[in-house]
Amino acid sequence: MSYGFTRSRRQALKAGTIGLATLCLCMLTTRVSAQQPQPDPAGIATGDRTTAMDAAGNPFVPPEPTDMADPDYAAKKKAFNDYQAQAVKEPLAVKLADSVGHVRVATNVGWTLNTGYLVLFMQAGFALLTCGLIRKKNAAHLMMLNFAAYVFAFLAYYAVGYAFQFGAIAINAAPMNLGGTPTLNKFLIGGGQWGWLGGKGFFMTGPAYDAGSNTLALFEVVFMETAGYIIVGAICERITFWSFILCELFIGAFLYPIFGCWVWGGGWMSQLGSSLHLGHGYVDFAGSTVVHAVGGFTAMALAVILGPRLGKYGADGTPRAFPAHNLTFVVVGTFILLFGWMGFNPGSTLGATDLRISVIAVNTNLAAIAGSATAMILWYLKFGKPDITMACNGMLAGLVAITAPCAFVGPTAALVIGVLAGVLVCAGVLFNERVIKVDDPCGAISVHGYCGWLGGVSLGIFADGTYGAGWNGVGATTYLGKAGLGVTGLLHGDASQFLIQLGGATLCAVYAFGATYVVFKFVNGIIPMRVSKETELEGLDIPEFGMEAYPEGDVSAA
């Protein structure tokens, strides 16, 4: 049936439709690619005269003003035109400015990558620490959990996690030290000051196949890994390998990046200073809450679902001790974690050009030693002898608690925060063990969960305003009436910052515990995540992997 059209007219119509569709498509893609910034995989277009600036962050090149409604538009336009005129007269100066801008970004890329490698090494430290704290018969299994955590969480983060967390970072939180990553500029859910999930850079390709983005990605993936392996400390000695892999995929793909987007990816929590006038928005410098509290409260939810180890609690509820099988590992592991933290905290400036890294490094150490000393003294007073494992946990507690405020406080506050963490971790361990009876073999819930929350809140108490002017886009020139005032806490006059910190840190705990509990209670209902009783009594090494950590001869070839 031809419906009255002749064959040639039908052909013409077909050709015309195809032609029009092609034209539209071309126009659309041309429009889209012309509007979008281009990724820079070779790193040659990142860092130029526009990134050359002084120590305070004032750029060498005034930016071209685009907002005609701006009251300062005329002055800005004149400054830009004057610069353009001068640039024509001094071509060598412009070339030098390009070089300086590039070297500045290069310095910071080198810094960020190297501190990222230090954080990667923390993986080994945590593996040693937790292995030493558990029983010999489960040592190989735990080592494999730590190892597989890195592998599978990375896969999940590579696929979707990074895009969810940082796909929109250029909108509200562009990492200027690394050249800005302009290609990561889209929220998948939300937008403007109410972003919920990023939407660019899936599979770390396309807009993420870029030098600046890769720098950020390397640094951020090892932070995600930290949250991923924290759970091992609470779920070891009784979890099946397959369900553990599911946990890691969940953390890497969804749990960590979602909250991470809200706080570090330019999402809604970071913008509460602009949107609701709550201080500088929710602030967490290196991740007391984003990394450690997420890991710690996820661990808590999983530990509750799994239940305590067999024999841990007697019939009357008295806890039984399962002593560490290798204290050497525990101490060496703790030192490696301390060393790695020198990357974790100072690295979070994403730049060596930010000399606050020195203060951060010292604050980190002060909190570490204060936490450890406090734990040793408290335990000695309560039980008559300092406990080696609590001394180590105390140091880690101090490190976790200082992670959020490290850039914003002075040395005295850092020491105090360490002491508070030392107290909290001791109380937390005893509380988990004796009161709520949640079996946490390595203290992960207390060290990372409780002290992570403490870190988020401490920032709201102790931040002294000497750093962070313009954080999250708030108070770039003046804050609370003072020029150049940075992130400030309750003790220095900013109650709103304390409130947002308290709320945000608590939200983190509720979110991590709640989401994990809901998802894995469901999973556990379908197939139990815990090993069988026989396996648990024998030790997980052979049943799950067919290998022992410490085979004692007696192995004969078949």
Place this chain on the structure above:
Amino acid sequence: MKRIEAVIRPNKLDEVKDALAALGVTGLTAVEARGFGRQKGHTEVYRGAEYHVEFVPKMLVIAVVADNLVEAAVDAVLEAARTGVIGDGKIFVTALQDVIRIRTGEHQAV
């Protein structure tokens, strides 16, 4: 005096110790051991090579008891150490010539 040697599962040590202590047997020696009876070992693969593990970790518990306590002690160990699954172990009862306490030099010091 009799020597009671029990080869038991390692996770049963605390139960056996408590069971014997309840009877008044306060001295014990525990030795980490590996052994097998009818409990088969298992075959594993290590980097491409098969190997057979026959020896299973066990605990060897040694207690010296007075003659009048032997039967009760054996029953206590049986009850504490039994799971019903192959691999529960065995108890050996042997007669002792003498028991001397080193600190005081007393003989027949059960």
